[in-house]
Amino acid sequence: xxxxxxxxxxxxxxxxxxxxxxxxxxxxxxxxxxxxxxxxxxxxxxxxxxxxxxxxxxxxxxxxxxxxxxxxxxxxxxxxxxxxxxxxxxxxxxxxxxxxxxxxxxxxxxxxxxxxxxxxxxxxxxxxxxxxxxxxxxxxxxxxxxxxxxxxxxxxxxxxxxxxxxxxxxxxxxxxxxxxxxxxxxxxxxxxxxxxxxxxxxxxxxxxxxxxxxxxxxxxxxxxxxxxxxxxxxxxxxxxxxxxxxxxxxxxxxxxxxxxxxxxxxxxxxxxxxxxxxxxxxxxxxxxxxxxxxxxxxxxxxxxxxxxxxxxxxxxxxxxxxxxxxxxxxxxxxxxxxxxxxxxxxxxxxxxxxxxxxxxxxxxxxxxxxxxxxxxxxxxxxxxxxxxxxxxxxxxxxxxxxxxxxxxxxxxxxxxxxxxxxxxxxxxxxxxxxxxxxxxxxxxxxxxxxxxxxxxxxxxxxxxxxxxxxxxxxxxxxxxxxxxxxxxxxxxxxxxxxxxxxxxxxxxxxxxxxxxxxxxxxxxxxxxxxxxxxxxxxxxxxxxxxxxxxxxxxxxxxxxxxxxxxxxxxxxxxxxxxxxxxxxxxxxxxxxxxxxxxxxxxxxxxxxxxxxxxxxxxxxxxxxxxxxxxxxxxxxxxxxxxxxxxxxxxxx
Amino acid sequence: xxxxxxxxxxxxxxxxxxxxxxxxxxxxxxxxxxxxxxxxxxxxxxxxxxxxxxxxxxxxxxxxxxxxxxxxxxxxxxxxxxxxxxxxxxxxxxxxxxxxxxxxxxxxxxxxxxxxxxxxxxxxxxxxxxxxxxxxxxxx
Numbered sequence: 001x002x003x004x005x006x007x008x009x010x011x012x013x014x015x016x017x018x019x020x021x022x023x024x025x026x027x028x029x030x031x032x033x034x035x036x037x038x039x040x041x042x043x044x045x046x047x048x049x050x051x052x053x054x055x056x057x058x059x060x061x062x063x064x065x066x067x068x069x070x071x072x073x074x075x076x077x078x079x080x081x082x083x084x085x086x087x088x089x090x091x092x093x094x095x096x097x098x099x100x101x102x103x104x105x106x107x108x109x110x111x112x113x114x115x116x117x118x119x120x121x122x123x124x125x126x127x128x129x130x131x132x133x134x135x136x137x138x139x140x141x142x143x144x145x146x147x148x149x150x151x152x153x154x155x156x157x158x159x160x161x162x163x164x165x166x167x168x169x170x171x172x173x174x175x176x177x178x179x180x181x182x183x184x185x186x187x188x189x190x191x192x193x194x195x196x197x198x199x200x201x202x203x204x205x206x207x208x209x210x211x212x213x214x215x216x217x218x219x220x221x222x223x224x225x226x227x228x229x230x231x232x233x234x235x236x237x238x239x240x241x242x243x244x245x246x247x248x249x250x251x252x253x254x255x256x257x258x259x260x261x262x263x264x265x266x267x268x269x270x271x272x273x274x275x276x277x278x279x280x281x282x283x284x285x286x287x288x289x290x291x292x293x294x295x296x297x298x299x300x301x302x303x304x305x306x307x308x309x310x311x312x313x314x315x316x317x318x319x320x321x322x323x324x325x326x327x328x329x330x331x332x333x334x335x336x337x338x339x340x341x342x343x344x345x346x347x348x349x350x351x352x353x354x355x356x357x358x359x360x361x362x363x364x365x366x367x368x369x370x371x372x373x374x375x376x377x378x379x380x381x382x383x384x385x386x387x388x389x390x391x392x393x394x395x396x397x398x399x400x401x402x403x404x405x406x407x408x409x410x411x412x413x414x415x416x417x418x419x420x421x422x423x424x425x426x427x428x429x430x431x432x433x434x435x436x437x438x439x440x441x442x443x444x445x446x447x448x449x450x451x452x453x454x455x456x457x458x459x460x461x462x463x464x465x466x467x468x469x470x471x472x473x474x475x476x477x478x479x480x481x482x483x484x485x486x487x488x489x490x491x492x493x494x495x496x497x498x499x500x501x502x503x504x505x506x507x508x509x510x511x512x513x514x515x516x517x518x519x520x521x522x523x524x525x526x527x528x529x530x531x532x533x534x535x536x537x538x539x540x541x542x543x544x545x546x547x548x549x550x551x552x553x554x555x556x557x558x559x560x561x562x563x564x565x566x567x568x569x570x571x572x573x574x575x576x577x578x579x580x581x582x583x584x585x586x587x588x589x590x591x592x593x594x595x596x597x598x599x600x601x602x603x604x605x606x607x608x609x610x611x612x613x614x615x616x617x618x619x620x621x622x623x624x625x626x627x628x629x630x631x632x633x634x635x636x637x638x639x640x641x642x643x644x645x646x647x648x649x650x651x652x
Numbered sequence: 653x654x655x656x657x658x659x660x661x662x663x664x665x666x667x668x669x670x671x672x673x674x675x676x677x678x679x680x681x682x683x684x685x686x687x688x689x690x691x692x693x694x695x696x697x698x699x700x701x702x703x704x705x706x707x708x709x710x711x712x713x714x715x716x717x718x719x720x721x722x723x724x725x726x727x728x729x730x731x732x733x734x735x736x737x738x739x740x741x742x743x744x745x746x747x748x749x750x751x752x753x754x755x756x757x758x759x760x761x762x763x764x765x766x767x768x769x770x771x772x773x774x775x776x777x778x779x780x781x782x783x784x785x786x787x788x789x790x791x792x
Contacts, residue, residue, distance in 0.1 A: 002696075114683055121688070203700065207695060211688070529709050636791065642786070
């Protein structure tokens with residue numbers, strides 16, 4: 001029953017998104033079914049976010065019925081108003097609606113499309129079957145905030161208590177301080193689904209929802225590459241759908257387990273996954289707006305960008321750089337046609353649609369809520385000269401590992417070859433892919449050039465999509481180098497056997513590299529029992545907890561430890577945590593040492609001093625690694641004993 | 653043209669005809685949705701099974717029943733194949749209590765013992781029939 005309700009709640013989101021899509025932009029906005037589906041999911045998430053934020057800020061408790069209203073009220077109203085307007089104004093006839101339907105797939109290409117998508121989903125499910133348990137650190141952190149919304153019916157205040165130096169050689173626990181790492185759009189959809197379906201966060205529902213986002217991303221990349229190819233290869237020497245299918249091959253079955261694919265799904269990297277869906281859709285909207293001089297697409301792109309801004313800060317920053325890269329590429333590559341370019345852009349602004357979106361964005365931002373990273377001035381920490389060695393840029397090899405070696409190799413080759421083909425270079429579609437790829441390459445390899453101060457490996461994960469598109473284009477365009485000698489060749493041609501050999505090598509390299517990545521990423525089974533033991537221990541403590549208790553746990557050796565906070569719901573940083581050992585040695589980012597000392601050296605003066613200052617009286621550890629130092633101490637009682645988790649209580 | 657448009661729009665059509673009139677692409681989207689339903693269904697089934705504490709699992713725990721520092725009453729929770737447990741309570745190497753009990757898989761049993769706040773370490777050691785041993789203790 002819970003699963004059925006989960007499905008209903010989850011699929012209600014794209015349904016509401018579809019109502020909003022057609023309500024805002026009309027039935028004549030030319031979209032294929034696949035485009036409609038992907039846009040609907042993104043808009044559904046966005047409208048849910050905006051209305052829950054607005055209602056939450058207005059003090060309305062976010063109960064189940066309110067969430068339902070947030071999901072459907074405005075989209076239904078907009079659709080109804082649009083329907084009434086279209087019907088009674090006499091502007092539309094059924095023939096027009098028929099003409100607004102585009103198609104990308106035909107009967108002959110549908111089978112290959114379904115095979116590729118089916119294979120991709122199958123591979124991801126194999127990965128998620130063992131990696132989809134509620135154990136992932138990031139997912140635990142995000143689900144805490146979603147549970148706050150469900151439990152309290154209010155929007156969360158992103159804050160946490162921290163251990164701070166009091167300046168006299170002692171430490172203390174601070175009051176809750178604001179944190180900028182989380183954005184509301186990452187948590188509202190999960191809270192809504194849980195509220196509507198009753199699904200527990202300790203189930204497959206978070207991972208299943210993220211899988212839906214990932215599948216929709218594949219569809220978004222497919223249609224984006226088809227649309228770009230449709231313009232790029234305007235002479236139809238290469239079928240746009242074949243490009244889309246080749247791209248689907250590079251982002252679907254190949255590298256199915258990598259970041260940002262199934263690993264991000266199981267790892268609960270929520271913001272990145274939502275960003276990976278939104279970015280291609282924003283680019284598709286702006287691309288269609290430019291190519292067709294259709295301001296409704298432009299407005300759609302603005303709206304999706306706004307949704308992204310309230311969902312994930314890093315993706316928003318990456319999108320901003322991508323758009324700048326595309327704009328500069330367009331100016332540089334079409335400078336001969338600058339007046340025409342400017343005229344097209346002007347036409348996009350000369351319509352009420354985009355201005356309505358700008359006005360909505362301004363009103364929401366200033367009157368209702370700004371994204372948390374704006375309120376906490378987090379932007380200034382991301383822009384500037386790289387401050388740590390991990391932010392000074394990746395090497396080309398590291399970038400290839402992030403993007404997938406075959407995608408990087410073929411994508412770079414495609415980029416370089418395209419620069420030498422005038423017809424491609426001068427196409428209005430080329431700057432989109434060129435600017436996208438180059439912007440991310442610079443951000444990942446040379447962040448100093450663009451004053452970026454963000455871990456470079458995070459940027460590296462964004463490389464896979466533009467280079468998958470470039471690789472797909474190259475793979476689909478490869479046959480063009482082969483020409484039948486009896487016909488007049490338009491360019492370079494190679495003998496048939498050599499061409500066949502080259503094609504086989506290319507295909508084999510792609511398949512080997514992509515599936516090798518899959519193979520090396522398969523998780524090992526067997527965490528379920530350890531997870532259950534940790535949950536059981538935490539449940540014990542939650543049921544026997546006193547208000548004055550202060551609990552410390554270990555992150556290094558306890559499975560699913562970030563989920564322990566969901567049993568207490570006291571504070572994001574409760575229980576306190578001994579983090580990864582290397583973090584305590586990071587001289588560029590010094591941190592408190594008490595959480596380390598209280599577990600590693602509880603009997604030494606420095607450990608005792610921390611216990612005394614902070615009042616920590618409960619500690620959870622993995623006995624395989626950390627039992628010895630507690631067992632020999634007379635200050636601790638062992639009150640809970642399992643195989644992979646023990647709880648010690650410090651005598652007062 | 654009006655009739656063709658009407659047919660395309662599906663106005664006034666029966667559902668069976670509507671399905672036939674759906675484009676290849678719309679059918680592909682429906683297939684993808686069904687794929688997601690099947691995939692998420694499998695994930696739900698699998699995760700529920702993995703999070704079942706008794707299904708294919710072999711673990712048990714022992715814990716003090718309450719937080720009173722003098723209380724020695726304890727609880728055994730069993731999710732293993734073993735059902736027989738032996739306990740003994742010792743203080744400074746003197747055994748002050750002992751016993752056997754049976755707990756079926758999936759069960760938990762509390763054992764009440766007299767409080768003891770004597771100086772030193774009082775240890776409750778529990779051994780299951782498969783030889784695995786766990787202990788909890790209070791230090792005073």
